[in-house]
Amino acid sequence: MVTDVRMPGGRRLRVNWSQQIVAYLFLLPALVVFTIFAWFPIINSVFMSFQNVNLVDAGRSTWVGFRNFERMFADPTFTASWINSLEFTVLSIIIGFFVPVVVAILVNEMRLAKSFFRVVYFLPSVIPPLIGLLVWRLIYSPNPGGLLNSLVTALGGAPQQWLQNPALVKPSILIIMTWGGFGGTMLIYLATLQDLPVELYEAAEIDGASIWQRARHIILPYLRPTMLVLLIVQVLGLVQIFIEPLVLTQGGPGQATMTPVFTLYRKGFLNGDYGLAAAWSVLLMIVLGIISLVYLRMSRITE
Amino acid sequence: MLSDSAWSRAAISNLELRSLKGQLIYLGMLAILVLLSIVVIVPFVYAFTSGLKTGREIFSPNFNLLPAQANWDNYVQAWNYFQLPRLFFNTAVMVTGGLIAQIGVSMLAAYSLSRLKPLGGRLIMLAFLVTLMIPGIAYIIPLYVTAARLGLLGSYWGLWLSYGVNAFMIFILKNFFDGLPSELFDAAKVDGANAVQVFVYIALPLTRSMLIVLAILTFVNLWKDFLWPYLVLLRSPELQPISVFLYTMEQRSTTPVNIQMAGYFMAMLPPLLIAIILQRYMQRGLSLGAVKG
Structure with missing residues (x-):
């Protein structure tokens, strides 16, 4: 069955309805799962943030206006969580951001064993993060017999409370995150570097540029657009830190590793305060959405 | 690449x-x-x-x-204490079902959007892509509430169905279908094949090498998932996948450390072996994502 549909602007569109039905049947599974597991929850989080939520029966939830938001802003963990996020972000840019860049440049110079390094560095990315963290917890054990402490002692240092000392806990966690993530990021840089035309090196060489100067003036500028995009990806990940405090620190010591997602989790699932947790969700979605928009802008510019 | x-x-x-x-x-x-x-x-x-x-x-x-x-x-x-065979089995069931849902749903949607020209297709694609901007963890609370009200907690269905949501995979597959020459499809249509036949006999075989890459990548990603399976299967320990079960055990019991570590190492082995044996596929899969980011 084919009919003409009048489109806005007076355009006529020939529509084959039986073909349309088939097209939508193909789309149906996706529309159903996206509705249940993405679109509806996203929209519903906004509604829930204005409610006192009854988990079992939506009809028994009551509207409470802006009360959840007022409670969220008044909560001392609110400021602590977001400041921690900021500190994690700044620290991680110092500790972790340049690791994959440098490693990719070095691996790219290798004439042999490139694929060996690629695979080895990538291994921490494939294991379940939770199991990796359970192992790391023992490595960071405050006991003088913990692996890291015994190493530090053997090198003449004093045992540390890696996860219990507020000054050490963030860097300690970021080292685990770098361990878990730099291999995958490095592969992206490496793929970019392999597109770098060899003629550029040769031209620089003829101009008398040293190896260091070639790295500084050819490789780094070539990587810069990718670096900008991956910087935003990294920030996006850091705002979502959750499993590390869950497994390693419970947000402590004090509130040193309380993060927005971890707080949201505690409000929702431990206290059953779903309305308050939804208010946290809404704010988090706004923040993450803005960062994603910046990311989209960036990656479009890069192309 | x-x-x-x-x-x-x-x-x-x-x-x-x-x-x-x-x-x-x-x-x-x-x-x-x-x-x-x-x-x-x-x-x-x-x-x-x-x-x-x-x-x-x-x-x-x-x-x-x-x-x-x-x-x-x-x-x-x-091995015996953690009942590892059961845990591996549970994880495999969870991951395989999720894999089928994710790839099946995404293939059908991508094919439709690319080749069958549904009305409003661009808008639907945009709605899919919007979900990429908001990481799932940000709406985990309403997601949990929805799953609870639909009675999806405590069963694999809550996981399998939710794993069907992957806008990135739809995006990649749609681009792939867009890039195929339309003569391939037109010829089959002239021969009288209907949309389903064209999909099964023309489109599916063409995606095979790409599907392998996507399947391996998805397999590893789903194997790593923790929070959502933890929430869905919190009260069903007999169904829990490996990382969820090891975490709950660790929370409430006093397992000797050396036994714990032996268990953790064995739990890490399957993904490690996959990464080593299938390294070429895995890295190609990553570069699929890398091109856009």
């Missing part, structure tokens, strides 16, 4: 590599990479060897990565 053209030059030229200075620089770089490899592998080795130690040995203040004597029996104990 990530070809190993071993002898092609990068910043250091082949000529420079023959000079003493060039060789020193090269060796220095190699040394850094080797050292880093060791650091990266230590946690795996540590889990493995701690699993072979006695409990007291693990907390001996002397730096010792290797056990005085290998207690292989710990591994047997951990």
Whole structure:
């Protein structure tokens, strides 16, 4: 069955309805799962943030206006969580951001064993993060017999409370995150570097540029657009830190590793305060959405 | 894309590599990479060897990565204590179902959007893509509430169905279908094939090599998932996948550390082996994502 549909602007569109039905049947599974597991929850989080939520029966939830938001802003963990996020972000840019860049440049110079390094560095990315963290917890054990402490002692240092000392806990966690993530990021840089035309090196060489100067003036500028995009990806990940405090620190010591997602989790699932947790969700979605928009802008510019 | 053209030059030229200075620089770089490899592998080795130690040995203040004597029996104990075969089975069931849902749903949607031209298709694609901007963890609370009200908690369905949501995969597959020459499809239509036949006999076979890559990548990603399976299967310990079960065990029991470590090491082995054996596919899969980001 084919009919003409009048489109806005007076355009006529020939529509084959039986073909349309088939097209939508193909789309149906996706529309159903996206509705249940993405679109509806996203929209519903906004509604829930204005409610006192009854988990079992939506009809028994009551509207409470802006009360959840007022409670969220008044909560001392609110400021602590977001400041921690900021500190994690700044620290991680110092500790972790340049690791994959440098490693990719070095691996790219290798004439042999490139694929060996690629695979080895990538291994921490494939294991379940939770199991990796359970192992790391023992490595960071405050006991003088913990692996890291015994190493530090053997090198003449004093045992540390890696996860219990507020000054050490963030860097300690970021080292685990770098361990878990730099291999995958490095592969992206490496793929970019392999597109770098060899003629550029040769031209620089003829101009008398040293190896260091070639790295500084050819490789780094070539990587810069990718670096900008991956910087935003990294920030996006850091705002979502959750499993590390869950497994390693419970947000402590004090509130040193309380993060927005971890707080949201505690409000929702431990206290059953779903309305308050939804208010946290809404704010988090706004923040993450803005960062994603910046990311989209960036990656479009890069192309 | 990530070809190993071993002898092609990068910043250091082949000529420079023959000079003493060039060789020193090269060796220095190699040394850094080797050292880093060791650091990266230590946690795996540590889990493995701690699993072979006695409990007291693990907390001996002397730096010792290797056990005085290998207690292989710990591994047997951990295998039985954690009921690892069941955990691997559960994880495999969860991951396989999720994989089928994710790839099936995405293939159908991508094919429709690319080839069947549904009305409003662009808008629907946009609505899919919007979900990429908001990471799932941000709406985990309403998601949990929805799943609870639909009675999806405590069963694999809550996981399988939710794993069908992957806008990125729809995006990649749609681009793939967009890039195929339309003559392929037109010819089949002229021969009288209907939309389903064209999909099954023309489109599906063409995607095979890409599907392998996507399947491996999805497999590893779903194997890693923790929070959502934890929430869905919180009260069904007999269904829990490996990382959820090990976490809940760790929370409430006093398992000896060496047995724990033996269990953790065995839990890490399947994904590690996949990454090593299927490295080419995995890395190609990653570069699929990398192109856009």
